[in-house]
Amino acid sequence: MHPLRRLFAFARPYRRDAALGTVYSVLNKFFDVLPELLIGVAVDVVVNRQASFLARLGLVDPMHQLYALVALTVAVWVFESIFEYLYALKWRGLAQDLQHTLRNAAYAHLQALPPDTIARERSGRLMALMNEDVNQIERFLNTGANDLIQVFCSSLMVGAVFFALTADLAVLALLPIPLILLGAFWFQKRLYPRYAAARDAAATVSSRLNNNLAGMATIQAYTAEAFEAEHVRAASDDFRQRNAAAIRVSAAITPVIRMAVLAGFIATLLYGGWLALNGKLGVGSYSALVYLTQRLLWPLTRLADMTDLYQRAMASANRVMDLLETKLPVRGNAQPAAPAKGALAFENVGFSYDARPAVQDISLRVPAGQTVALVGGTGGGKSTLLKLLLRFIDPDAGRIRLDGMDIAALDPAALRRVIGYVAQDPFLTDGTIADNIAYGERVPDLAKVEAAARAAEAHDFVAALPQGYASAVGERGAQLSGGQRQRIALARALYRDPAILVLDEATSAVDNETEAAIQRSLARITHQRTTLIVAHRLSTVRQADAIHVLDAGRIVESGTHDELVARNGFYAALWRLQTGEA
Known part of the structure; x- marks a missing residue:
């Protein structure tokens, strides 16, 4: 089962919070996109005056049109700020609540396992699981979930505006998106095993340090400081190399996406400009589309960070869920005789x-x-x-x-x-x-x-x-x-x-x-x-x-x-x- 599905199944009691957070994120993105449209309307007012779009709605005086735009802008920014506050409150609260529940569930499950089962595990790995892995999931919910939702909504909203204004230009502007998404998925597949290996290496470092701190008297008594320092160095170096392997892949995502964004922006700039020069597209509409192209494509450059955060969180989620799904011994429910004699x-x-x-x-x-x-x-x-x-x-x-x-x-x-x-x-x-x-x-x-x-x-x-x-x-x-x-x-x-x-x-x-x-x-x-x-x-x-x-x-x-x-x-x-x- 995919780690995200396993996490969702565990987080069933928090689905209402996740749904509200999603609604707030969508509404925030809706009001976030509107200022670019208002810029286009403002350019239209200045250029066309009594023949502008707002004039056709009944506001003939250009100054009255500007006053209306100011009022709309204020309302849009206020609502955008309100929903930004609400989604931050909801997602961060959910992240903290789920982190708390996960850590307590993992520890409670660990306590229910036989001591021999726990003894076979490295203590450093268990500590890393209940601390760093749970924290990694919390970091993803803090920011990553909202970012993914908003990039998706932004693409839908801006794409709809493009098609409403000019379908030809919409196709050119949106053409890089499938390539960007395919590239992101391609990178994801290569990042996941690298981050899983890095987490295992981190657990080895933690286990080695934990073991050495407990046995420091023996280390010093046998003058084995250099010997153990080399062990720690080797474990840390392995962790560094495994992280470096993941970084080499994740660092390549943003430059690749930037090139795709550049292609979409150039298409809008040239083809949209040609349409405007030939009178097939209004100057205000052209201005709005140029701004919206930036708004549509530029957030995709954050896919690198989103993908990085997502893959780290999924590797951690799998480790935590594996522990929670470890089979517990069969338990009876009868009570001893009271008082027990002890035979x-x-x-x-x-x-x-x-x-x-x-x-x-x-x-x-x-x-x-x-x-x-x-x-x-x-x-x-x-x-x-x-x-x-x-x-x-x-x-x-x-x-x-x-x-x-x-x-x-x-x-x-x-x-x-x-x-x-x-x-x-x-x-x-x-x-x-x-x-x-x-x-x-x-x-x-x-x-x-x-x-x-x-x-x-x-x-x-x-x-x-x-x-x-x-x-x-x-x-x-x-x-x-x-x-x-x-x-x-x-x-x-x-x-x-x-x-x-x-x-x-x-x-x-x-x-x-x-x-x-x-x-x-x-x-x-x-x-x-x-x-x-x-x-x-x-x-x-x-x-x-x-x-x-x-x-x-x-x-x-x-x-x-x-x-x-x-x-x-x-x-x-x-x-x-x-x-x-x-």
Whole structure:
């Protein structure tokens, strides 16, 4: 489907605004063309006086004719100005409204996609899409739509006047228009792929810069400044070259159109002058036609800018619409039992990434209120099971039950509200500590915030900060240490008092003191709720009610810590490796 049709389909609620804007643009152009006709009438009055066109309408006195022309001119300019104000107001307002709606729709759709789908996309490309691409569409609606409408209307109106006065001259004057339009379409076809390539190159630059800013400490630590600067230079140079390829084509449009305009103007000047000299065309009519030829053909020189703006907007519209049409996962609408008990059951669950099995035929039960740990080597399938539980992905085989209900039938948002999730690398929003603990609530309950922080052993370090819970954490929690971020993330999970607590490597990146603090927290809070822990550090899961060892996507051992050590199998080998035992 053409990108303009896709954009129109999305903008259905704004069709009334677009229709009004079109009407105002047409009326503005109508009054814009009239002054040239009035110039011809004025010349006719001065030359022919009592025999002029206005004299035949009853105004015999030449001065009265001039007074009438002055009044008409004032009225025409006033109406032209009024409709120019109205079309600018309507088109620019529409541009801002549609820009706002598009950006919010794109972001909302992005939030509804699974995290793995988003992770496969370059962040720079997504940022460019929601900023520059949406802005490009806004710029086209701001001015480009009105320009296209007015050029079309101008051609119709002026062409009608030409044919009314002299058909022969009209054919000569209008002859360049088809050539101009064909040339514009020819250039359009060559511009579109060039601008699409330029937008992709711009996304690459944005992605590279975004990635490097996030990893500046590593870049400097490895003295890789020159190395990364070369990467940025290469990406920027590719963007520059792709833009240059588009510019070479777009820059040629105006000179070509000017030559066509010159041909039409010369035809009017010579042939119209010959008709006037031989008495076949009035001097006033000749004057009006010369001016109207300029008014008809000269705006076509702006086709270069219009075509350039249009093609950029259509390339951007396609990218935005592609995102909005990305298929969303199937969502259930059932609600978990209230209150949720937290009993979990994985029944013959299997999942593959691009035909590569991640978990195979996993079956395990987590009774309500128990703590169950998943351990094993990298790539064993532990984190995949957590993603399946949170419905970030859906299983290829088997099913997962919460309190006896298949989670595929549950509303994912309702499911996640009964789960407290702590990631290995916790995300903190750029706000205060209280904002992050009560994440998602506009007005945090400060008593609950402090209670959650105490449970996560975060209260002491928060209270020691100059502003306490009102202290800013910085972008992605940059003002806090890794251990402090982890404890804030744990407090955030506890704030919502979930039936299920999910810890994904929650202590893998913290020091021994922080791990001990988190261990103390877990010892107090896990007996109140179902807890599912993924861990590489086996010391974190020694007290779990059950430990399941995963290898190559399968459960190879299950039992308590003491049972598994006594069995002298896979888990015992991992334990000896971590404790340094022979």
